[in-house]
Amino acid sequence: MDIHTADLCDTHDQLSVVSPMFKSYGGHSAFGGRISTLKIHEDNSYVRKAVESTGEGRVLVIDGGASMRCALLGDQLAELAVKNAWAGIIVYGCIRDSKAIGAMEIGVFALGTHPCKTVKRNVGEADVPVSFGGVTFTPGHYLYADEDGVILSARALI
Template identity: 60%
Template sequence: MDFLTTDLCDEFGDRVQILSPGFRAYGGLPRFAGPIATLKLFEDNSKVREILGEPGRGRVLVVDGGGSLRCALVGDQLGDLAVRNGWNGIIVYGCIRDSVALGKLPLGIRALDTHPLKSVKKDIGERELPVVFGGVAFRPGEWLYADEDGVIVSPEPLV
């Protein structure tokens, strides 16, 4: 990926939203970008497995997990699934687990923290709707850019 979020903010600052600091990098790709797909759920990652099992086509999955720090929503098995199906990255407003294994994957991952406990599986959650957290409204089809300096969202591709 040939972009820097700092340069994109300098050039397109009036058109981008910037995710608040506090999301840590866990995947093996520090820089990633792509069109957004969204999920809204709470402590149940059934829909995460479902959507990552579909062709990613270079998209970035944004998971609004309500900011829960009580269990993990993404682990090494889901990371492997995302890579196999062509996803570029995952943003989790919640926790991940298996951080060492995820760090070895060619996948960008940002999350609030780690937690060893897996989530429940009740198949509850909503797909492809706007979600808001960290001062950003994430809308399906808009573009997300992430690198070592932050995460930004744009209504259209910038590079």
């Protein structure tokens, strides 16, 4: 998918633009697709459940509350996401194994990196609207990301 968020902003109305805060860590610096969401806090049990399911080109948006105390995604879960055809993952929090993830065929944006893993309590919510970066990510809507930023649309643009 050839994504240029600046061009999409020039040619489409009704877009939401996420505040600039993310760094690109995945092997794909541009990606997009239908949104699936998780709302979790320092527990990535729900991330595993999500990436073990068929992605069908979707983008997983993980609201980790901007926690900088542990990583919500590592290389093993990213490998599962690649295997199960997820287009990308946005982490409002940290990832780890960034060098390995950088070699994978997936887009991954996160706030930063942290070497520690999460606890496993199996606590969280899936496919609920989540808000951060000045926007609300609604399951079933569309997200497009590249080097210029992250934008949202209620309908497919590409």
